[in-house]
Amino acid sequence: MSEISKEKEKSILNAARKRFAHYGFSKVTMDEIAGDVEMGKASLYYYFPTKEDLFKAVVVQEQSEFVNNIESLLRKQISAAEKLNEYVEQRLKYFRDLVNLGALSVHSVFDIKSMFKKLFEDFEAQELILLGKIIEEGKSNGEFSNDLSKDFVKIFLHILQGLRFRVVKLLNEHKADEDTYKNLECEMKIATNYLIKGISCK
């Protein structure tokens, strides 16, 4: 792809990201996005044949940004416990900004889920690898107990997912407000704090 094409694609992705985040997947049209980037609809379809393709590209971009951020975090000279805390914080921020939660409705999340099941499964697999690295680091540097359950990483991720799903479910069709996020952040931090204590060497 030429430099100009890459630039074009980038500006489409940025415009799409903003629209999806603001209105949710179902309410956005390809016409609107074409308008945002001052492009004919035919040209837009050259880059992204369907709205699903465009949405998918936005999600993939966001996922890889998150993974990159966590990989930088892994290289930091801080304890595994601190890395785990920061992971939780960055993860919450990621989901907060994530395009597909712009319209944080359970039903739209369901629709998206079935459309992009594989994408989400891949992301979960990546999270398990990243979290697994932090836990292994903590075990090998003596911070975390060596006889940690082999399922701990998975369960830790499921706790984070569960605390968020619970809130998404209770919100039903409504968008999350600032207080809801603050509260969720607080719950995740306290849960993480006690779980870290629970796996730490005495």
Add this chain to the structure above:
Amino acid sequence: MSEISKEKEKSILNAARKRFAHYGFSKVTMDEIAGDVEMGKASLYYYFPTKEDLFKAVVVQEQSEFVNNIESLLRKQISAAEKLNEYVEQRLKYFRDLVNLGALSVHSVFDIKSMFKKLFEDFEAQELILLGKIIEEGKSNGEFSNDLSKDFVKIFLHILQGLRFRVVKLLNEHKADEDTYKNLECEMKIATNYLIKGISCK
């Protein structure tokens, strides 16, 4: 209410419980339940004017059975940590058998939720009291740290709720099979185990 009326009511509740558990709220008719207890529909309506009333009575009965079981648990001569573990086990069993999860579909849970919002909120309030008693006991007998976050009880409950919601959500319209329950039970036990370690005095 006379003894005969009480007996009648009890047999209606038992029949209703079985039907709801098996077919889910929406698929059961009052005619079927009247047939189960060999009663005229008019007589059934004398006890429970609507299907919602009957369903509600079944849920209230199940909730109070659970609360009674936990109150017995609280009187046992075992450590607070053991009580917490047993709470988690009984809670899982309760939700597993709970009539409204007979048809474990997210949408039916949503319908029920909005119908019986207050009922579920009351139950959550009762759970917070029961769990709070276990935590307080552990604090006063020196098992659990005295500077435990005041939000711990709530967050612990939210973790249990979240782990279950996550599974219910992933099941979508399907009923949970034996493996799904076993897996959820295992996750809850391991999570509880590390959280207890995290709040225990060193």
